[in-house]
Amino acid sequence: MSPNELSERVADALSYARKRGASQAEASASNNTGLTLRVRMREVETLESHQDHSLGVTVYRGQRRGSASTSDLSSGAVRETVDKALSLARFAAEDEYAGLADADRMATEFPDLDLHYPWDLEAEQAMDLALECEAAALDADPRISNSEGAGVDTGESAFAYGNSHGFLQSGRSSSHSLSCVVLGEQDGQMERDYDFSVARAPEELTPVKEVGESAAERTIRRLGARKIRSTRAPVLFAPRVARSLVGHFCAAVSGRALYNRASFLLDSLDKPVFADRVNLNERPHIPRGLASRAYDGEGVATADRDLVCGGILKGYFLGSYSARKLGMETTGNAGGAHNLFLESTGQSYEELLAEMGEGLVVTEMMGQGANTVTGDYSRGAAGYWVRDGAVEHAVHEITVAGNLKEMFRNIAAIGSDVDRRGGIYTGSILIEDLSIAGA
């Protein structure tokens, strides 16, 4: 279904909702198509063809709210969905904060974010790419003993969003990815690791051979891993896991956690929450950005913002509902953050190892283990032990623990080795003095 067809469905849902007595309404629809091909041990393993669509509607009867969604976008099914939402709204309570975002906050400018690069990928071509990727990994080192495979994924979406303020927008986007997971074996010990690439445009993907070789290299580096004695030491979070620390920050300054007082960063606006060397910015309009949006999930215009300046918290992530609950204004974050950049303090990865001297590099984390209410942090980890600024041996079956509040204040450096594969852009993060539990 095209963006125009989806817009028509959305408009139909909205006008029907008004006709049936909704005082306000909003609806969104999307259509996704794609192809996934996976190979394993130099043979095709799966070929999947995807096609799905859905429409969701939220209606208000005064201050009462109801929602419904459907995967059937026929006119009859859409209207039934609206009726269902309206009937559920009767049972919701009057909520003085409920309602659409204010009309004067609707986006009026729609910059071309350059998000749509369809890839007319035939199964044969996908197979060649995946086979080459996995072969690069399997052939990289004799210790690479097995594979969980390599995959190529391509997807396109059309979407539309509208509400009863008269806002109605639609668009298209694409996302393509490559991935590879291989196993290594040494002295009876098996380890695995992976690498991947993801981009809006196929030509921006990392060459398949590099992805495969990198997956193999990472796996080899984990061989010989051992448990270490419990200790306290500086910990360097490699970029692929460092972004989870930014994620914990986002969870703690999101509207719902704040108005429920379920956050370790309550009442922290304009106060230092990070070390003074930390700056975090949101840039929603990056061309081809993986989290770029011109408007948020309520139609509110997104804009560049500085969230953390010199370690001081300058903003929250709010939609209109949580903003009203907190007596504030929406920040255009209904549905989440849009491209976050944690500024580097300038050091390369090697310089950070040297700065750390002796300590732990974490390259993989396991489990949830972060409590947004208290900030208590305890997660499974694997990585390398570093001595005199150089990797000594791989480490596994350990945990790193602390409290996020203190960890954020103890950020000693942020590397220039930025990982661009997601909505959070960060280099390695060095944190002084964390508790490591092992043998």
Added chain:
Amino acid sequence: MNKSPDPSTFEVQQQALTLARGNLLESADLGDPQLDRALGALMRPGVDWGDLYFSEYSGESWVLEDGIVKTASHDRGRGMSARAISGEKSGFAYSDDLDPSTLLRAAKTAGAIARGGGRGRIELRREGASRRLYAAGDPGDGYSDTSKVELLHALDREARAADSRVRQVIASLSIARNLVLVCSSDGRLAADDRPLVRLGVTVLLEQNGEVRHGVAGWGGRLPLADLVAADSAGEYAREAVRQAVVNLDAQPAPAGEEIVVLGPGWPGVLLHEAVGHGLEGDFNRKGVSAFAGRIGEAVATDQCTVVDDGSMPGRRGSLEIDDEGTPTGRTVLIENGVLAGYMQDRLNAGLMGVRPTGNGRRESYAHLPMPRMTNTFMMPGPHDPEEIVRSVKKGVYAKNFGGGQVDITSGKFVFSASEAYRIEDGRLGAPLRDATLIGDGPTVLTRVAMVGSDLALDPGVGVCGKDGQTVPVGVGMPTIRVDGITVGGTA
């Protein structure tokens, strides 16, 4: 391991099949001739076998916060998929449009995975599970929307009444029904009408500016009316408050290896992570699991017998048939310490030359099936639970857990304690702050020194993620003593 069909319940299975045919096939002009044509397109030369899968989902959820029901939502979806298997290869196509031409196109796309060979005409036969595990019909029947709202208010009231320091209560209710129909190239035609209900309560409690939370929930595959009759809302609301209160006084957990006593029920998530995933057939066929090729070897002390059972009435992880139409049953994974078997779907069972165990599951029609757990638990042992705690001079007692995760290749797994206490001289001491426990799956059960007699299953709220697919599961365990597992605290 599967039970053979019991003719006396054949009629019940027919009800699910009749309903599924009506809702999923006849409403979309799909009859036997259309299914046959689609299977024909799917079974291209070189395809060993394949299936068509249809499902219809409807669910509603209600959320109370700030003492009012703020949102009620309803979701509905249906669709179908076609899968073709050729050796180790799978071709797969799905769509949320249900009509003969889309079905035929999906079947052709999936069938294109293979080349060479042939097929004859397929005779469809109706098949099903040997028994009914859950009540037929809409699990919300007999419970009006007004009563659902009142139920959430009862949770809110009970929680606030339990302790004056409660500042916020978030209560939620979800009711879902998933009707599935599987039609496979060996002629199997089977259906399952699956209810799933869940209630949850989170409380936030504040004292001197310090906030703590507590969580409780319960559910299963049963009518909401039965779920609420069986367990009082007050009991769970008070349980959430109790956990939050305990957390107010929690001290930093130790860092390092400790003797850990795990309480009964939800701590069974240990089994799910430490051994469950590693015993799924796909990982073992491919040789990527730390347990691969180890059937018959001792992987636990002889007190440990671990099973996966998808055929328990009303349990959250249960299914009458799995998503490939195989009746579920009880699979012994570890018997008296010895690795006894893997959990299998059809593809991996076929390639490994064993029988499917009814563990072929998928999140929806938009996903390929794979071997998954259902309800995974350890059988009770000889010890009195109090005796187990008394036997520990210094250690940790863990009563409640959040989630966990495993690296099936290295065997390392984690699970996060949300309620734990120090054990000193055989007695429970101070409560401990949240800490992740990390261990090694293939060896952790060899450190199980004592198994209690108090087997309990979790209250029915678990979900399991694998390869991007989420399915409801159950876990269970008696009290056990593990002599050495790393506790990830700070003290």
